[in-house]
Amino acid sequence: xxxxxxxxxxxxxxxxxxxxxxxxxxxxxxxxxxxxxxxxxxxxxxxxxxxxxxxxxxxxxxxxxxxxxxxxxxxxxxxxxxxxxxxxxxxxxxxxxxxxxxxxxxxxxxxxxxxxxxxxxxxxxxxxxxxxxxxxxxxxxxxxxxxxxxxxxx
Amino acid sequence: xxxxxxxxxxxxxxxxxxxxxxxxxxxxxxxxxxxxxxxxxxxxxxxxxxxxxxxxxxxxxxxxxxxxxxxxxxxxxxxxxxxxxxxxxxxxxxxxxxxxxxxxxxx
Numbered sequence: 527x528x529x530x531x532x533x534x535x536x537x538x539x540x541x542x543x544x545x546x547x548x549x550x551x552x553x554x555x556x557x558x559x560x561x562x563x564x565x566x567x568x569x570x571x572x573x574x575x576x577x578x579x580x581x582x583x584x585x586x587x588x589x590x591x592x593x594x595x596x597x598x599x600x601x602x603x604x605x606x607x608x609x610x611x612x613x614x615x616x617x618x619x620x621x622x623x624x625x626x627x628x629x630x631x632x633x634x635x636x637x638x639x640x641x642x643x644x645x646x647x648x649x650x651x652x653x654x655x656x657x658x659x660x661x662x663x664x665x666x667x668x669x670x671x672x673x674x675x676x677x678x679x680x
Numbered sequence: 681x682x683x684x685x686x687x688x689x690x691x692x693x694x695x696x697x698x699x700x701x702x703x704x705x706x707x708x709x710x711x712x713x714x715x716x717x718x719x720x721x722x723x724x725x726x727x728x729x730x731x732x733x734x735x736x737x738x739x740x741x742x743x744x745x746x747x748x749x750x751x752x753x754x755x756x757x758x759x760x761x762x763x764x765x766x767x768x769x770x771x772x773x774x775x776x777x778x779x780x781x782x783x784x785x786x787x
Contacts, residue, residue, distance in 0.1 A: 531769050533765060533766040533769065535762060546770075549777060550777060554783065555776075558779070564780070567775075568772065654752065658761055661765065
């Protein structure tokens with residue numbers, strides 16, 4: 527079976543291409559990226575500000591499993607309704623840099639659509655750090671759980 | 681000739697995965713790595729040796745100390761490193777799809 531979500535990260539490049547097909551009309555897919563209440567639901571983040579217009583900005587806030595708050599922000603550079611969004615995105619107070627995100631929305635049929643999410647990082651190193659982040663978190667959480675078990679068994 | 685170990689064998693072990701996560705943030709000496717574990721120094725040295733043979737870790741000499749850091753080329757061989765990233769987005773997109781299907785049926 528072909529994977530619905532694909533990630534292409536070529537060696538030595540500072541970008542990632544994420545593609546996904548949805549069982550949704552393209553209008554609804556686009557809406558998921560432009561309505562703050564909907565973003566909150568699927569991104570699992572609090573939307574502090576979301577001014578969806580050219581040169582408008584947005585701010586998110588998420589809590590990690592330990593309850594620490596992590597802030598995110600970005601600016602909408604440009605958009606074409608149901609076709610394209612160009613924006614920046616940055617994790618605050620983290621060494622991961624700012625990223626440029628180009629979203630392309632494509633109608634496949636009345637009820638299916640495709641998203642191409644092209645993310646460009648400041649450097650190859652920044653790209654690789656971001657790419658490894660979920661892997662590292664996975665290890666850290668596994669490690670923390672292991673520590674908990676060890677502490678309890680003492 | 682030494683048989684080159686399989687990278688997947690290297691990351692199959694939880695201690696070695698923890699070592700990878702430690703040096704992912706900064707280059708460390710074997711002593712600094714061993715301080716994070718209750719195992720003997722010899723056990724940790726063995727794990728470091730395996731990771732070095734797999735070219736996941738690289739040695740760097742600074743004065744009399746040896747520091748270990750991640751070898752970016754070795755890491756790239758491991759497609760599994762990308763899998764948690766892909767999984768994260770796949771989960772998010774699944775959520776998006778179900779949220780929007782609900783939204784659609786409410787209209």
